[in-house]
Amino acid sequence: MTDLGxxxxxxxxxxxxxxxxxxxVHRENGPMIxxxxxGIYVYDxxxxxxxxxxxxxxxxxxxxxxxxxxxxxxxxxxxxxxxxMFASKSTGPAIDLADRLTNMxxxxxxxxxxxxxxxxxxxxxxxxxWYYSNSRGKPEKKKIISRQRAYHGxxxxxxxxxxxxxxxxxxxxPIDRILHTDCPHYYHGANAGxxxxxxxxxxxxxxxxxxxxxxxxxVAAFIAEPVMxxxxxxxxxxxxxxxxxxxxxxxxxxxxxDEVICGFGxxxxxxxxxxxxxxxxxxxxxxxxxxxxxxxxxxxxxNDMYEGVMEESNRIGVFxxxxxxxxxxxxxxxxxxNLELMEERDVxxxxxxxxxxxxxxxxALSDHPLVGEARGxxxxxxxxxIADKSARRNFQPxxxxxxxxxxxxxxxxxxxxxxxxxxxxxxPLIISEAQINEMFDRLTIALxxxxxxxxxxxxxxxx
Ligand code: PLP
Numbered sequence: 001m002t003d004l005g006x007x008x009x010x011x012x013x014x015x016x017x018x019x020x021x022x023x024x025v026h027r028e029n030g031p032m033i034x035x036x037x038x039g040i041y042v043y044d045x046x047x048x049x050x051x052x053x054x055x056x057x058x059x060x061x062x063x064x065x066x067x068x069x070x071x072x073x074x075x076x077x078x079x080x081x082x083x084x085m086f087a088s089k090s091t092g093p094a095i096d097l098a099d100r101l102t103n104m105x106x107x108x109x110x111x112x113x114x115x116x117x118x119x120x121x122x123x124x125x126x127x128x129x130w131y132y133s134n135s136r137g138k139p140e141k142k143k144i145i146s147r148q149r150a151y152h153g154x155x156x157x158x159x160x161x162x163x164x165x166x167x168x169x170x171x172x173x174p175i176d177r178i179l180h181t182d183c184p185h186y187y188h189g190a191n192a193g194x195x196x197x198x199x200x201x202x203x204x205x206x207x208x209x210x211x212x213x214x215x216x217x218x219v220a221a222f223i224a225e226p227v228m229x230x231x232x233x234x235x236x237x238x239x240x241x242x243x244x245x246x247x248x249x250x251x252x253x254x255x256x257x258d259e260v261i262c263g264f265g266x267x268x269x270x271x272x273x274x275x276x277x278x279x280x281x282x283x284x285x286x287x288x289x290x291x292x293x294x295x296x297x298x299x300x301x302x303n304d305m306y307e308g309v310m311e312e313s314n315r316i317g318v319f320x321x322x323x324x325x326x327x328x329x330x331x332x333x334x335x336x337x338n339l340e341l342m343e344e345r346d347v348x349x350x351x352x353x354x355x356x357x358x359x360x361x362x363x364a365l366s367d368h369p370l371v372g373e374a375r376g377x378x379x380x381x382x383x384x385x386i387a388d389k390s391a392r393r394n395f396q397p398x399x400x401x402x403x404x405x406x407x408x409x410x411x412x413x414x415x416x417x418x419x420x421x422x423x424x425x426x427x428p429l430i431i432s433e434a435q436i437n438e439m440f441d442r443l444t445i446a447l448x449x450x451x452x453x454x455x456x457x458x459x460x461x462x463x
Pocket of ligand 1 (some may be wrong): 057116117119120152258259260261286
């Protein structure tokens, strides 16, 4: 590494422990420092412009530099910078936000619990599910079924729901009472000649068998993202959620819908469950809820669950759960303004209208020699890089193909996220048609350069 003196990069290496980073590589290479943002673009400390192809971490729906959000925060800061919601205290922004959410959510009569991140929201939800089972006099009904490759966060219980090996390995996870059923990835998981509907039926049957073998009286809930995000943007096969929902209903198992990425217009409807036609008992939200300008998340629970939780709290004397920052008034004011702007500017309508352009450019990449599958819905998608197209054989993880293409995209002024060998795209919802084309033009150059590197390095034969 070159001598960085007392530069910000040197001080970063000296003092920061980075999330989701190879810490040894970071110590050698240092950080990429982002200084400012405008619209769909961010700029690094040398002034270089990048299209934020992942909206940060799937979250900056309105893009960067929205003055109204800054103003909403400043105004609330001046008026009441902090207050809490313990012991029946409340604030105007938290009430207005909960009210707005209950009116737009596809769960009738829901109640909203606020937290600060997707992980905290899902963790809180697990506790509410357990509390609810106890309130129903079903203390054995506690297991939660998640899916392989799911992503539900990183706190101890949420990381246990997550179905990615690196989130468990060496962290001594998952905790008990959390199980993982199949990832619904038709491209890799289907048998020869199996239709999407048949594949979905097989997976629903596997879930049914899991519940039966565990004992339906021990299984409280099933959790799913409508489209799996961090697991590689896995779009469910035809009929999947309908068949899963029928299995859950048969066994009195709650359906927990994690909309942390899909919520607020990402899949072409306000919520992913509307795109895929299922009816959840709970919905977890974060990210686009505030366009990530401030940390805030929420869990909506249906009325039956609320009644159970309420009765249990009365039996014990308190619902002893909540965070210092639950319903933080500044974060709530920003989220509220974010949702108002989304409505005024018809941002979700725009995203739905523009998504065919995004999907057409995305799907066209499946003809590229390096791309096995190009998959997506609405304004989210991924291309999966593949060593052997006809055998659907991936590269070895150690070959670093995902990292290589991310670096080439970065050279082109495009930030994407490599999840294994799948390259994810999830731009701000405000992206224009011309910007979508620019984004895919840059990605195509990165793909071509990566293909050339794979070829000259002999990675396919070494595979
Ligand atoms: N759930 C889903 C579907 C997510 O994509 C994420 C984060 O990417 C989380 C939960 C966890 O959210 P956070 O990183 O805010 O804890």
